[in-house]
Amino acid sequence: MYEIWSIGRKPYESDSNISAMEKICSSERLPPPPGCPEAIYSLMISCWHPVASERPNFHKIMVSLLQPNKNILTIPESALSSHPQAGSLGGTLKAGENMYPEIQNCYSDTIDTAL
Template structure:
């Protein structure tokens, strides 16, 4: 999901494998990619749960992504019209970064 929302960016491109392992063990999770809705990021975080048995199954993720409030692949003309012209223009800044959805990002951090 991260690679899809980041348009194919490598998730940990600036870290070595050892650095990634240490960060993940301490509870670090990637920040949301630019333009990633909170609900989608929450689903990503659930998939990255430190306990494998607590992660959703693929069918559970599929059901989650098909929820009506996700509307990821089923936008109507009315949905598109609801957004401002700026939001529909390519090249405008998107919300992103380490500070976006910080409450979700830090849910597995070591105390």
């Protein structure tokens, strides 16, 4: 999903493999790509759960995406006002940093028990 919403960009593209692994193991997650709605980013984060058994399977992802939710593809006005460039699909990946911090940092407490 990240690659789709970032229009083909590689996750952690400027990091070495070791650096990317260190970030992931310290509960750091990628910020949402520009143009990525909160609901989609939340789904991405659930797919990156540190405990594999807690990640949604394909069926759960499909059901989540097929829910009749007209807000699934919207970005909250509050997020756009503080991150105006983040609303442009294909913009710089830095534009989405700290856009949804409560979602991005949700595994801070979980990571220690998962390792």
